[in-house]
Amino acid sequence: MPTTWDALYMGRIATNIDTTEGNNLAENRNATSVLGTYGNGGNRGGLTQPLYDSVATITTQDNVTPSTSLTANNTGGAFDFFQADRNGDGTPENYNFDGLFSYNATLNYFDGTTSNSVVLVAQMTNGDMYLVPPSSAAAENPALTAKAISSVRLTSAESDQTFNLSRDRQVPEFACxxxxxxxxxxxxxxxxxxxxxxxxxxxxxxxxxxxxxxxxxxxxxxxxxxxxxxxxxxxxxxxxxxxxxxxxxxxxxxxxxxxxxxxxxxxxxxxxxxxxxxxxxxxxxxxxxxxxxxxxxxxxxxxxxxxxxxxxxxxxxxxxxxxxxxxxxxxxxxxxxxxxxxxxxxxxxxxxxxxxxxxxxxxxxxxxxxxxx
Structure with missing residues (x-):
């Protein structure tokens, strides 16, 4: 079960998409401060570099109730978390997981072409955003591996829900x-x-x-x-x-x-x-x-x-x-x-x-x- 996998770090925003713990509603899913372009100098997230230069290796840690998923409703004060070496010092830091969200998006590739797709975005409690691969049980999303992704534009929420995140996810690389x-x-x-x-x-x-x-x-x-x-x-x-x-x-x-x-x-x-x-x-x-x-x-x-x-x-x-x-x-x-x-x-x-x-x-x-x- 791959509980360590690569995601695209999208940057950090000040808006908390899931404002109320204890329900499954993503209250700020369509906030103007959430929708927009992440990566490559886009208007959200603060990243100047393209997303293909922001690959983060994520190790998921289930800190609340041991299970196969990270919990979105953190009502007890404890959090499941991502481990990622964001500062590059060789030691992964812990980032508290807040929720997983589904968005209609446009992926902008390095060669100027685009693809419209539904993508999964995980947010941490500090506002960090990650474009994550599908779970291992789900169908693949070919748009994520077709070409190197420069930026992603979130256009609207595909669902109004906040989801738990299955720790077992696809690992999109090939050997050659x-x-x-x-x-x-x-x-x-x-x-x-x-x-x-x-x-x-x-x-x-x-x-x-x-x-x-x-x-x-x-x-x-x-x-x-x-x-x-x-x-x-x-x-x-x-x-x-x-x-x-x-x-x-x-x-x-x-x-x-x-x-x-x-x-x-x-x-x-x-x-x-x-x-x-x-x-x-x-x-x-x-x-x-x-x-x-x-x-x-x-x-x-x-x-x-x-x-x-x-x-x-x-x-x-x-x-x-x-x-x-x-x-x-x-x-x-x-x-x-x-x-x-x-x-x-x-x-x-x-x-x-x-x-x-x-x-x-x-x-x-x-x-x-x-x-x-």
Whole structure:
């Protein structure tokens, strides 16, 4: 259950949307001081930067009555809260949750295009506003992941209610290789962007396997910095691992093989997202890149492949990954693999997420141990 996920910080307003605790009415839902444009110098929230530069990692904490939701009606003086590192000091702060609201909105993208959509907005008691993803049980909102969002204009309340917030929410990111990555095949290494459906790729567990689907996207990182890749320098994982610098998306999982993994998780081999390994020398955010072309491919099953000499994952068709690839790609994948909807995908190795992944990296760094041994 993902109770830690990313949201877009919209800024802070002085108006409390839910003024009366104990009922479900959002009294100020359509106040003129609430409706308006947030982000990119808009007239609400006070943010000069675009929303895609205001991504906040939220950990939800149920402080009132332990449950799967944060409570909007805080009549007892205690609050459920968001944890987020808003001041950038590395330590998350607590922000008391006041309510979740549904709005008709216009999303303004980095390229000047727009999309009208119903969005969910969470407000804290200090006035902080967050554009939050749908709950894991709800249908996805493709407008949130179609392109990088510069600003959002709240036009009217879609509902007059104040809602509790389900802690289990969608995590809209995807994992993929950067163009130029060399993938091991039976015919030798091939640039990932040159691979096509039907090509054979060497896998760790099943030998040569045929690619069933390929997708790609070019990202302007000056407009979508939250998608900035991670560069794994040659040898950062272990001797000759990778054999040359490897650039992947933040969510792309890397194989870790070590005694520390065995002690922590009961198995020597686990998969960890690249963004959780930034404590390791030689693994850094690629701040020098202005743009990147991401490529992802999949087989009949989740596989480990050799990329620039390091073992990493193919596209995993778990629920969150399927929500993040976009509606068109998802339709194509489901046409090829209709069983995905009925049968959960099995990962090639255990997936270590969030804080556990960061803790794994921290222990390797503190003990001077390589990630692949």
């Amino acid at each position: 290789f950067a163009a130029g990555t060399l993938i091991e095949t039976p015919e030798g290494t091939v640039p990932v962007e040159a691979l096509a459906v039907g090509d054979l790729v060497t896998t760790a567990d099943g030998g040569p396997r045929s690619i069933r689907w390929v997708g790609s996207a070019r990202i302007d990182l000056t407009r979508a910095s939250h998608l900035r890749p991670v560069r794994i320098s040659s040898g950062a994982l272990g001797p000759d691992q990778p054999s040359r610098d490897l650039v992947v998306s933040p969510q792309h999982r890397i194989l870790i093989r070590s005694a520390i993994a065995q002690r922590m998780f009961g198995t020597t081999e686990v998969l960890v997202a690249a963004k959780q390994l930034l404590q390791i020398d030689g693994i850094d955010t690629a701040d020098d890149m202005a743009d990147v072309t991401y490529v992802h491919f999949m087989f009949d099953a989740h596989q480990l492949v050799c990329s620039n000499g390091a073992m990493t994952e193919s596209l995993f068709t778990g629920p969150q990954a399927m929500k993040s690839v976009g509606a068109e790609a998802r339709r194509e994948i489901l046409e090829l693999f209709p069983e995905i909807e009925a049968t959960p995908a099995e990962p090639a190795r255990p997936l270590v997420k969030g804080r556990k992944g960061r803790r794994l990296a921290e222990r390797h760094a503190a003990n001077g141990r390589v990630l692949v041994s």
